[in-house]
Each structure stands twice: as structure tokens, then as C-alpha cells.
Amino acid sequence: MLSFDGATKRFGLLTALDRCTFTARAGRLTGFLGPNGAGKTTAMRAVFGLVELDDGTVRWQGRPVSAAERERFGYMPEERGLYPRMRVRDQLVYLSRLYGRGTRDATACVDAWLERLGLAGRASERLDRLSHGNQQRVQLIAALVNEPELLVLDEPFSGLDPIAISAMSELLSDQAAQGATVLFSSHQLDLVEDLCQDVVIIEHGRIVLAGDLNDLRATVPQRFIDIRYQGPPPDWRRLAPAALIEASDGHARLRVERGIDMAALLAALPGGGAGLVSFTYQPPTLQELFREAVAA
Amino acid sequence: MNGTKSMNSVRQAWLVAKREIRERGRSRAFLASVLLMIAAVTAMLVLPVLFTSGGARDVGLTGPAPARLAATISQQARAASITVRIHHYPSLASGERAVRDGRIDVLVAGAWRLEWRGRPDNQLKAAVTAAIQLVTVQQRATTAGISPGTMRSLLAPVPVTSVELGHVTGRGPADETAVIVMTGVLLFCISVFGSMVLTGVLEEKSSRVVEVLLAHMPARSLLAGKIAGIGLLGLAQIAVTALAALVAVTAAGSVDVPAVRATVLAWALVWFVLGYLLYATVYGTLGSLGSRTEDAQSAAGPATAILVVSYFAAFAMIAQPASAAARVISFFPLTAPMAMPGRIAMGATAWWEPVAAALVTLATIAALVAIGGRIYTSAILHSGPALSLRAAWRTAHTPGSRTTAGTGALPATALPQRAHLRSGGRTTMTTDPTSHRLLVTVLTGIGIALGVTAALLTRDVIIGVIAGAGFIAVTIQMVKLWGRHEGPPATPH
Numbered sequence: 134m135l136s137f138d139g140a141t142k143r144f145g146l147l148t149a150l151d152r153c154t155f156t157a158r159a160g161r162l163t164g165f166l167g168p169n170g171a172g173k174t175t176a177m178r179a180v181f182g183l184v185e186l187d188d189g190t191v192r193w194q195g196r197p198v199s200a201a202e203r204e205r206f207g208y209m210p211e212e213r214g215l216y217p218r219m220r221v222r223d224q225l226v227y228l229s230r231l232y233g234r235g236t237r238d239a240t241a242c243v244d245a246w247l248e249r250l251g252l253a254g255r256a257s258e259r260l261d262r263l264s265h266g267n268q269q270r271v272q273l274i275a276a277l278v279n280e281p282e283l284l285v286l287d288e289p290f291s292g293l294d295p296i297a298i299s300a301m302s303e304l305l306s307d308q309a310a311q312g313a314t315v316l317f318s319s320h321q322l323d324l325v326e327d328l329c330q331d332v333v334i335i336e337h338g339r340i341v342l343a344g345d346l347n348d349l350r351a352t353v354p355q356r357f358i359d360i361r362y363q364g365p366p367p368d369w370r371r372l373a374p375a376a377l378i379e380a381s382d383g384h385a386r387l388r389v390e391r392g393i394d395m396a397a398l399l400a401a402l403p404g405g406g407a408g409l410v411s412f413t414y415q416p417p418t419l420q421e422l423f424r425e426a427v428a429a
Numbered sequence: 430m431n432g433t434k435s436m437n438s439v440r441q442a443w444l445v446a447k448r449e450i451r452e453r454g455r456s457r458a459f460l461a462s463v464l465l466m467i468a469a470v471t472a473m474l475v476l477p478v479l480f481t482s483g484g485a486r487d488v489g490l491t492g493p494a495p496a497r498l499a500a501t502i503s504q505q506a507r508a509a510s511i512t513v514r515i516h517h518y519p520s521l522a523s524g525e526r527a528v529r530d531g532r533i534d535v536l537v538a539g540a541w542r543l544e545w546r547g548r549p550d551n552q553l554k555a556a557v558t559a560a561i562q563l564v565t566v567q568q569r570a571t572t573a574g575i576s577p578g579t580m581r582s583l584l585a586p587v588p589v590t591s592v593e594l595g596h597v598t599g600r601g602p603a604d605e606t607a608v609i610v611m612t613g614v615l616l617f618c619i620s621v622f623g624s625m626v627l628t629g630v631l632e633e634k635s636s637r638v639v640e641v642l643l644a645h646m647p648a649r650s651l652l653a654g655k656i657a658g659i660g661l662l663g664l665a666q667i668a669v670t671a672l673a674a675l676v677a678v679t680a681a682g683s684v685d686v687p688a689v690r691a692t693v694l695a696w697a698l699v700w701f702v703l704g705y706l707l708y709a710t711v712y713g714t715l716g717s718l719g720s721r722t723e724d725a726q727s728a729a730g731p732a733t734a735i736l737v738v739s740y741f742a743a744f745a746m747i748a749q750p751a752s753a754a755a756r757v758i759s760f761f762p763l764t765a766p767m768a769m770p771g772r773i774a775m776g777a778t779a780w781w782e783p784v785a786a787a788l789v790t791l792a793t794i795a796a797l798v799a800i801g802g803r804i805y806t807s808a809i810l811h812s813g814p815a816l817s818l819r820a821a822w823r824t825a826h827t828p829g830s831r832t833t834a835g836t837g838a839l840p841a842t843a844l845p846q847r848a849h850l851r852s853g854g855r856t857t858m859t860t861d862p863t864s865h866r867l868l869v870t871v872l873t874g875i876g877i878a879l880g881v882t883a884a885l886l887t888r889d890v891i892i893g894v895i896a897g898a899g900f901i902a903v904t905i906q907m908v909k910l911w912g913r914h915e916g917p918p919a920t921p922h
Contacts, residue, residue: 178640178810181643181644181645182644183640183643183644183810200437200647201437203644203645204645206644206645208640208641208644208645210637210640210641210644212637212640213637214636214637214638214639214640214641215636215638215641216452216632216633216636216638217636218452219452223451223452227444227448228641228642228645230444231441231444231445231642231645231646232645233437275641
């Protein structure tokens with residue numbers, strides 16, 4: 134388990150991290166969300182000591198993170214980078230050895246990963262001879278090469294095509310299923326919603342929302358109703374406590390408070406809901422949670 | 430705990446060094462440079478032998494001549510270190526044909542006329558003329574009734590030796606040439622391998638691989654490993670080249686290797702290592718300030734300027750290696766690697782002087798590693814435009830506190846950090862363009878004064894110009910580097 138405990142970092146007058154406290158749990162995928170410049174990269178760098186905190190602590194299994202622990206962490210920085218002119222296999226074995234493995238062990242591990250990601254045939258080529266997609270895969274192996282207990286990935290999905298996105302999703306879920314703690318940042322909220330059990334939302338260096346995604350959605354007072362219907366649109370103003378968010382031909386989305394009288398609402402529909410095709414009552418999507426949290 | 434941690438960073442530094450050796454060692458550019466250097470050195474040693482056919486000369490004899498002439502020519506030539514082969518021709522015509530065909534260098538016709546193909550070879554001419562005179566005098570003495578014994582004692586050779594005077598007693602011009610070449614080789618090696626460190630650091634920074642590396646190892650191990658790896662590669666290249674030179678000398682046989690003693694060579698090697706470590710640390714630190722490989726040249730500027738200036742200073746001091754000025758530059762750590770080996774070779778040092786200078790240089794290297802390590806650590810993760818030295822220094826972590834990132838800021842490390850922050854907003858002297866210009870003017874003034882003083886002290890205008898111009902060039906570069914792009918320091922989001 135990775136935990137941030139009051140982590141604070143200032144750059145001159147800018148406070149990049151402001152008493153950040155949250156945890157990322159083992160065996161789960163934690164999505165790290167926030168607008169650009171909110172402090173995601175700084176927080177991730179702090180895990181690896183690349184940013185020295187002014188105050189607060191980053192803990193791993195309850196103990197402050199030290200160099201020895203970092204050997205069991207995997208990191209994929211936002212700005213990708215490896216040695217462009219080094220051969221793929223040599224490069225990964227070198228990194229694995231830097232992270233503390235013996236030569237034979239490192240080689241076996243690298244070969245297994247190259248095989249798994251379909252790069253075995255390119256192992257002795259220079260990195261810059263590979264396509265962009267394959268370079269991304271090598272970068273991912275660089276983070277995974279030592280079977281890390283903690284995986285920190287900064288925007289792992291950016292620049293990936295749909296097929297690569299689903300491959301990456303599968304891989305990350307797989308890592309979590311094997312007991313790893315996985316923390317990654319992303320702007321693709323629908324993806325995070327599908328993939329993650331936990332989310333952390335940061336804004337101006339402050340954590341504004343953190344926890345189990347389903348719990349967060351459940352505790353929020355708003356609920357959303359989607360209505361599909363046939364015939365002329367009803368007069369939405371008559372559904373008094375509900376606010377219309379969007380309406381198109383045959384579809385409407387309404388925001389209501391939790392615990393609204395559903396029967397009354399249905400009764401208020403024209404013809405007592407005669408033209409109704411479908412009706413769903415749901416907690417907010419991650420998109421809505423995010424917008425709410427960041428706007429507040 | 431602390432022990433295993435430092436063990437681990439040593440292990441990591443060694444891995445970095447091995448990577449440098451392996452990757453660079455098999456790059457085509459490196460192999461080409463090794464071959465080029467071997468070829469250049471071999472050519473330098475072998476070609477002169479091939480062109481100056483310092484071998485035997487051919488002398489032809491024809492017509493009536495004293496009986497002992499052939500033997501005397503050989504003797505005289507041997508005294509002048511020339512080997513001659515004597516050929517006899519039955520007629521003048523056949524002898525002249527041999528001259529025209531180039532089969533002989535000179536034809537002695539009837540012991541009184543020398544015939545050459547073109548301009549006479551003065552050495553050979555002197556030897557042959559002396560032989561003819563000697564034989565003639567002996568002949569006349571016999572005619573005059575002087576006994577051969579008396580004659581021999583009269584004509585006994587007077588030993589005359591010639592000495593090439595150098596500037597220093599006991600050292601000749603050949604030694605001076607050897608020293609200049611040796612110092613030049615040192616300059617070349619230090620700057621070549623030093624700038625390899627610089628471009629290496631810059632490549633790691635611009636390709637962003639450095640973030641992946643530093644997530645798992647201290648910045649100091651990365652820099653130390655890089656310097657060690659390239660240094661070992663450099664030593665290997667020097668060793669291979671020296672071996673090739675040795676083979677070439679042995680094969681060519683007759684080359685006169687400048688009499689440079691083993692102790693001098695050993696000291697030159699020591700000074701290569703010291704000079705390389707010192708300048709590689711500086712180059713590595715400067716490299717971390719840039720962000721694109723194109724920044725390499727401007728970043729290397731000040732260090733290369735100091736190196737070249739110290740080479741010329743050492744070059745100028747060769748004539749008076751025991752002077753105060755020579756002593757100063759051979760002790761000043763930045764110039765010592767260029768100046769001290771020459772003084773040692775010129776026999777101008779007491780035994781303790783190189784030892785003391787080496788210790789001073791070592792201490793400087795230690796200080797530079799501490800300062801450079803701090804700048805490197807903070808600058809290497811900074812992206813965006815090239816960083817100024819001062820900004821890098823100011824945002825630097827307190828050395829050794831990197832691992833406390835996780836343990837929370839201790840009060841002791843938090844304090845200086847806050848102090849940096851407070852000074853962050855203040856505008857400082859060099860940001861103001863007028864005071865910047867003032868500083869440059871003041872430095873130029875100091876430089877001119879220094880140059881004039883140096884010229885007066887050494888009574889040598891060239892040294893004065895070098896000292897003054899060097900000072901101005903180096904300090905202004907430093908000022909530029911120090912104050913470049915004043916803005917908020919490293920601010921990753």
C-alpha cells in the first residue's frame with residue numbers, strides 16, 4: 134500500500150502539492166485524475182525521490198520510502214525516454230540490473246516480457262528503429278521489468294491507439310490481480326471509470342476526492358435519470374425537483390437529489406409515462422463527479 | 430543500512446561505467462577514432478624514416494687516384510655518421526652514366542673533381558673533400574721525407590663535439606619538442622574525453638531517459654559512473670595508441686625516440702587522470718544545464734577556454750620552467766594538468782612539488798564533485814530552456830538529503846530550503862542589464878591589468894596577452910552562464 138501523508142511541495146511561490154493525503158491499495162487500480170498542472174506529475178515524482186518534499190511523507194507499507202524499496206517499484210514517466218541508440222534487449226537488461234537483479238535473472242525476465250509483448254523478434258534492434266507503438270511497449274517493459282510491487286505510470290494511455298489501449302488496460306488489471314499496487318494518471322475519464330476501483334482527484338495541489346469509486350458515487354447526493362420516450366417531448370418544467378441537463382429528440386437526462394419520490398416523478402410524465410421506452414436512475418458518472426469536484 | 434546503501438550506489442555506478450564502455454566501445458565513431466589515432470601516430474613515426482633515406486650513399490671512383498683514397502673516404506664518412514659504398518669505374522664516361530642514372534651519389538674523377546647529379550650533398554661533399562685533402566697531404570709528406578709515424582701523430586684527429594643548447598641546462602631542443610607534444614596530447618585527450626562526458630550527460634537529459642534512471646539511483650552514481658566509464662575507455666585508447674607507436678618504432682628501427690624517461694611518462698599519466706577527472710566533472714556539470722544536444726558547444730565553452738589558455742600558458746613557460754610564474758600555473762589546480770608535466774620533464778621540480786600539486790588538484794576535484802553534484806542533481810530533471818548555474822544551485826537539494834524525501838523534511842534540511850525560497854523572488858544584480866554591463870566592464874579592466882602585470886613580470890608580451898585575454902574570455906563566459914535566463918527556477922508541475 135502506498136500512502137501520501139500530508140505531502141507538500143513548493144516551487145518558489147507555486148504550491149505544487151498542498152498537504153496531500155491519500156492511499157493506493159494493493160491489488161487495485163487507482164486512477165489519479167486532475168486538470169493539467171494540478172500536481173499529478175510532482176506527486177508521482179515524489180514517490181521516487183525525484184522531487185524532495187518540503188513537508189509530509191510518502192510511505193510504502195507504512196514505512197517512509199527509501200532507496201531499497203524503490204528497487205521494487207516500477208515507474209513510467211510522463212516524458213517517455215530511453216537510450217535511443219541502444220539495443221532493446223541490452224537496454225532493458227541494463228535497467229533491470231540497475232534495479233538490483235543479477236545478469237542471468239535480468240536477462241530471463243526481459244526475454245519473458247519481450248516474448249509476452251510480441252517484441253522478441255526485435256530484441257537486438259536499436260530502439261530508434263522501432264515504430265512509435267513498439268517504443269511505447271519497450272517503455273512499459275522498462276517499468277515492469279522487475280515485477281514491481283508498486284507500479285506508478287504517468288499518462289500510460291496517452292498516444293495509444295484503441296487496440297493498444299485495451300492491451301494496456303488488460304496488462305494493468307493483470308498486474309493488480311497479481312497483487313501489485315497500481316497508480317496511474319489519465320485524462321480519459323471513461324477509461325478510468327471502466328478500469329479503476331479507486332480514484333484520486335487532485336486540483337491546485339490539493340486532493341479534492343479520493344477513495345473507492347463506487348463508494349464515492351454512492352455518497353454523492355446527486356442522482357441522474359435518463360429517460361427515453363416516444364412521442365412529443367413532455368414539459369420538463371413540470372418535473373419540479375428535477376433539473377434538465379440535456380435533452381434531445383427522444384432522450385433526456387435529469388439531475389435529482391438522492392431519495393427523490395420516484396413514483397411521483399413517473400406520474401408527472403405525460404400520460405403517466407405512456408410513451409416511456411426506458412428509465413434509468415443512477416449515481417453520477419466519473420465525468421460528472423470530476424467536474425463537480427474540480428469546479429467546487 | 431548505510432553501508433549497504435553506499436555499496437549499492439557503487440554497484441550502480443559500476444553498471445553505468447560498464448554500459449558506457451560497452452556502448453561507446455562498439456560504436457562506429459569510436460572505433461574509427463581509435464583507428465585514426467593509430468594511423469596518425471604510426472604515420473608520424475614511420476613516414477620520416479621512409480622519406481629521409483638515411484641509409485648508405487654510393488661514391489664512384491674513376492681515373493688515377495691515390496691508393497688509400499677509397500679507404501679514407503669510408504673513414505671520413507663514418508666519422509660524420511654516413512655509411513658509403515665505394516664503386517670503381519673503368520672510364521669517366523661509365524662513371525658519369527652511373528651518376529646520371531642515379532646509381533651513385535657522386536663521382537670522384539681523378540681525385541680532384543666531384544661530379545653530382547644535381548646540387549651537391551654538403552655532408553657527403555665535406556667527407557669526400559676531407560678524405561682527398563688527407564690523402565694528398567700524406568702523399569706530400571712522404572715526398573718531403575716525413576716519416577709515416579710522425580705524420581700520423583701530426584694528423585691525429587682532434588675530438589670536436591657539438592651540443593644543442595636548450596633553454597635549460599641539461600635539456601635540449603628535442604626535450605622541449607617532446608614536452609610540447611606531450612602537453613598537446615594531454616590537452617587533446619582531456620578535452621576529447623571531457624566533452625564525451627558532456628555530450629553523454631546532455632544526451633541522457635534530452636532523451637529523458639534520466640528520469641527513469643534517477644527513479645532508481647542517486648544522481649551522483651550516474652555522473653560518477655559515466656566519468657569512470659569514459660575515463661577507462663580513454664585510458665584504453667591511449668594504451669592501444671601507445672602500443673601501436675611502440676610497434677611502429679621497433680619496426681622502423683632507426684627512429685630516434687625522444688629521450689623521455691619512464692618517471693616523466695608515469696607522471697604524465699597521473700596528470701592525465703587528474704586533469705580528466707577535474708575537467709570531466711566540470712563538463713558533466715555544464716552538460717546538465719543544457720537541454721538539447723545543440724547546447725553542448727556553448728555549455729562547454731568556459732571549460733575548454735580554461736584548458737586551452739592553460740596549454741598556451743604552459744607552452745609559454747617552457748623556456749623558464751623554474752620561474753615563479755611557471756611555478757604558480759603548475760600549482761593552480763585548473764592549469765596544473767597542463768603545466769606540471771612539462772616542468773617535471775624539464776627537470777625543474779623538486780620531488781615534492783608534483784606530489785603537492787597533485788594533492789591540491791585532488792582536493793579541488795573533491796570540492797568540484799560536491800558542487801557539481803549538487804548542480805547536476807537539480808539541473809538534470811529540469812526541462813525547458815537551458816538553466817543558469819545560479820538557478821540550478823539555488824534549487825538544488827541539500828547534498829545527501831535525497832533519501833529524506835520520503836522520511837519527511839527534517840528541520841535541519843527544511844531550513845536552508847526555505848531560505849532558498851525566500852531569496853527566490855528577489856531580483857539580483859545580474860538580472861539588471863546595466864549592472865551586467867558594468868560587471869563586464871570591470872572584468873575587462875581587471876583582465877587588462879592582469880595582462881599588463883603578467884607581461885611586465887615575465888618580460889614577455891605574448892604571455893601578458895594570453896593571461897589577459899584568457900581571463901576576460903573565461904570570466905565573461907562564467908558571468909553569462911551564471912546569469913542566463915533569469916526566471917523562476919525549475920518548476921515542473
